[in-house]
Amino acid sequence: MIWYREHGRDLPWRNTQDPYVIWLSEIILQQTRVEQGLPYFHRFLEAFPIVTKFAAADEGEILRLWQGLGYYSRARNMHKAAKMVVDEFGGVFPQRYAEAIRLSGVGEYTAAAIASFSANEPKAVVDGNVYRVLARYFGIAEPINSSQGKKRFAKLAQEVMDVDHAATYNQAIMDFGALQCRPKRPHCAGCPLRLDCVAYNAGSIEMLPVKLKGKASRDRFFHYFIIRTDDHILMSKRGTADVWANLYEFPMIETEHDTPVDALRGSAAFAAHFQLDAHLFELEKVSKHVLSHQNIYAKFYILPDPAMCHAKKSNWTYHLLEKIDTLAKHKLIFSFLEKNKQLINPKI
């Protein structure tokens, strides 16, 4: 397609038919901008040039490489998937849709991407770009995030795809959505499809696609405690049932409402872990972190005397100060560490 040759972006995973490399790039790019994902793609490919190396790594190393990308379940699912490739496919990464979709973290979109880009299997990709292009071109006002809408768009995408050029078609329609039929201020004036575009002719480009709104975010209040000896610092590994699963952070207490330090020190949760007369230095004002479905208000405190922490939870463990770089942490923590290096490393 001429348009693609002129405007398509030259990205490293486009010049390969290796399903492992395609899988790597597709998982990294889920809900992620190319500019943000690109360095991670290179980082992972360098650390794990083949899928068997990925499978052999430990989860901590993978999460550490993933640190900062968000949606950390993608990293854990990749590890599972790599092990599945070794155990169930003899270490040969599957190219077919029916096989790829069995892998953890690989859904319909990613399986279609792997199958079409690696083997030209005629499976249409349906991502945010495709929803937008189809909704506008065919003038479909059905919500793209309702279950019925998803089925309708998936069916339509498969019907209109060029089955003889699956890889090129899939790449092209996504590029078309990203660059030409973009969300805001699309380039309709010079669009080669505008004469047949239902939404363009109806003047409803800006209204499509339709997306149902989710419910509002909830507010959460996190209180983090910096507890260190001369050469160690107490860190806590998060559980699996909540945000930032399996990542490390400082020991913390969550409160139901915005809680001033004095009220915090009087709380049962505080008494469960700390001496009641423990000194507490408040470090920063509350910082707000907006996540997908929650607003997290975080405060940091220093507990100058580590002995005042008398009851450590089983997931609270001391780590050498010089080793905390090797722990996978979420953004709230590693950006705090970045801003407060002198607190953690007195040698600086």
Next chain:
DNA sequence: TAACCGTGGGT
């Protein structure tokens, strides 16, 4: 099936 899962950039 609707809720949940991060982070960053654009408007």
Next chain:
DNA sequence: TACCCAAGGTT
């Protein structure tokens, strides 16, 4: 500012 969006998937 507050919201939308970005190469989605799992439970």
